Amino acid sequence: MTDPHLVARAQEGDLPAFEELVKKYQREIYGLACRLVMDQEEAKDLTQQAFLQAFIHIRGFRQQSQFRTWLFRIAINQCYNFLKSKKKFGDPVDPQEMQIVGEDSPEEDLLAEQDRQRLYEALEKLPPKQRAVITLKLEQGLSYQEISQVLGGTSGAARVNYCQALKTLKKYLKSEDEHEMAVRSFPKVAARLPRR
Amino acid sequence: MKWRCVLFQRWLPDYPDGELSPFWRRRLEAHLRVCAGCRQESAEIQEAAQIYRRHPLPMPEADFWEAFNRELHQKLAQVNQAPAQPRWRRKLPYLVGAPALAVLLVFISSYLVNQQLPGKAPRQMAERQKQEQPLEAARQPVLELAKEPAPAPAPEMGRFREAEADQVLMVHQKAPGANGVDPEQILYVGLNDGLWQEDVPSWDVEAVIADLSPQERQTLVENLSSRR
Numbered sequence: 001m002t003d004p005h006l007v008a009r010a011q012e013g014d015l016p017a018f019e020e021l022v023k024k025y026q027r028e029i030y031g032l033a034c035r036l037v038m039d040q041e042e043a044k045d046l047t048q049q050a051f052l053q054a055f056i057h058i059r060g061f062r063q064q065s066q067f068r069t070w071l072f073r074i075a076i077n078q079c080y081n082f083l084k085s086k087k088k089f090g091d092p093v094d095p096q097e098m099q100i101v102g103e104d105s106p107e108e109d110l111l112a113e114q115d116r117q118r119l120y121e122a123l124e125k126l127p128p129k130q131r132a133v134i135t136l137k138l139e140q141g142l143s144y145q146e147i148s149q150v151l152g153g154t155s156g157a158a159r160v161n162y163c164q165a166l167k168t169l170k171k172y173l174k175s176e177d178e179h180e181m182a183v184r185s186f187p188k189v190a191a192r193l194p195r196r
Numbered sequence: 197m198k199w200r201c202v203l204f205q206r207w208l209p210d211y212p213d214g215e216l217s218p219f220w221r222r223r224l225e226a227h228l229r230v231c232a233g234c235r236q237e238s239a240e241i242q243e244a245a246q247i248y249r250r251h252p253l254p255m256p257e258a259d260f261w262e263a264f265n266r267e268l269h270q271k272l273a274q275v276n277q278a279p280a281q282p283r284w285r286r287k288l289p290y291l292v293g294a295p296a297l298a299v300l301l302v303f304i305s306s307y308l309v310n311q312q313l314p315g316k317a318p319r320q321m322a323e324r325q326k327q328e329q330p331l332e333a334a335r336q337p338v339l340e341l342a343k344e345p346a347p348a349p350a351p352e353m354g355r356f357r358e359a360e361a362d363q364v365l366m367v368h369q370k371a372p373g374a375n376g377v378d379p380e381q382i383l384y385v386g387l388n389d390g391l392w393q394e395d396v397p398s399w400d401v402e403a404v405i406a407d408l409s410p411q412e413r414q415t416l417v418e419n420l421s422s423r424r
Contacts, residue, residue: 015276022268026261031253040256048268055272116251138248144215163209170244 003067010058018058022051025068028140029075035135036079036128038120046082050075065149069142072150076132083128122172130165137162200227201234208238209245325423326401 001020009017029050033043053074061070123131129151136142136150144155144162151158204227210216211224228235284291405413 013276015272018272019265019269022265026264027255031255034253044264048264048271051268052271052275056275112251115247119247119251134248138245139252159210159215160206163206166209166241166244169248170240173244173247174240 004063007058007061007063007067010055011061018055021067025071026051028068029071031139032072032075032132032135033079035123035139036076036131037082038124042082046078047075050078053078066146069146069149072136072140072142076150079132080128118173122169125172126165126168130161130168133158133161134165134169201231204228204231204234205237208234208241211238326420329420329423 001017003021003024006017006021010021026047030043030047033046033050034040037043037046050071054071057074061067123134126134132151133147136147142150144158147158147162148155151161153161204224207216207220207224211221216224228238405416408416
């Protein structure tokens with residue numbers, strides 16, 4: 001059954017139809033929330049909250065955009081509100097707690113682990129909007145037009161945002177690299193210096 | 197960095213597999229062939245994107261989603277059972293509040309206008325009183341004259357100034373208390389049709405009191421000031 005059909009049924013108060021939509025998009029929304037708030041438990045709560053809000057306001061959804069982008073927008077607003085209320089980004093997701101797939105040997109595991117750690121630390125430093133645009137583009141595969149529908153503004157603004165976000169991420173990844181190299185070259189000096 | 201590099205580096209995140217038009221793709225490729233700095237920048241951006249893609253967020257197990265759906269189902273069922281509030285009820289505060297606010301604003305504005313012009317209102321009232329006095333007086337003699345068995349002596353015609361062709365100012369000069377009319381009772385009489393005219397187009401006090409004796413003038417002034 002297609003999205004518009006399910007949405008139309010959900011708008012008439014059909015709960016099973018809405019739950020079908022939930023099952024379809026829960027992983028994407030959860031992944032987005034996880035990337036934005038960097039906390040699994042909070043991401044779970046925010047995902048539920050986003051679906052709840054979507055169900056409450058689904059009668060106001062006029063199907064002028066895709067249900068998926070509308071849902072992303074609700075989830076991002078929930079995450080922004082959470083971040084605003086917390087005034088901090090929370091602890092980063094601990095990769096050790098999650099299931100790691102696709103690694104073959106212990107050496108590759110270690111390298112991948114270091115890479116992941118570097119990525120999470122760089123992502124943590126990014127502003128929430130840039131994190132959102134990178135997630136929507138690279139992880140969810142949305143076009144600039146769809147990103148502009150989710151985040152507001154024009155598709156050109158979404159492209160500029162994405163470009164800026166990627167450059168910032170590259171800069172932070174590079175700085176993490178340089179820091180690692182400095183620590184390896186002069187371990188005693190680096191231990192005495194503050195990290196940033 | 198040259199201005200050309202700045203221009204092309206804005207398109208680097210979309211190269212090679214992004215939403216880049218063929219025109220810009222050709223120009224960018226041509227530029228990358230000759231500019232080492234932009235080539236390096238492009239490689240670093242692609243590497244950052246690759247690192248991100250290489251580490252997707254690991255998804256939780258199936259039991260996590262079961263618990264998630266169970267919790268969400270309870271919340272959704274709770275929301276679904278709650279009676280939906282009718283639309284007019286949601287707008288009730290606005291429907292009641294807007295007229296109340298409008299009335300309040302009108303009241304406050306009228307109050308402020310009266311406060312700001314303290315001398316104007318009494319003057320207006322006095323002018324209105326002046327205009328209404330002859331009209332009130334005009335009604336009294338008509339009633340009194342209707343009650344009298346014998347017609348009262350004809351009042352002398354006073355002088356009139358600037359009167360219209362069909363109107364004459366008539367002043368009763370009899371003393372108050374007698375069968376006649378008080379000095380303050382000044383009438384307009386229509387000469388053409390003989391009917392009482394109630395709508396007074398103009399009024400000149402000086403012209404009226406010119407024909408009065410000093411005692412009558414004094415009485416008129418006292419009456420006017422007492423009413424004011």
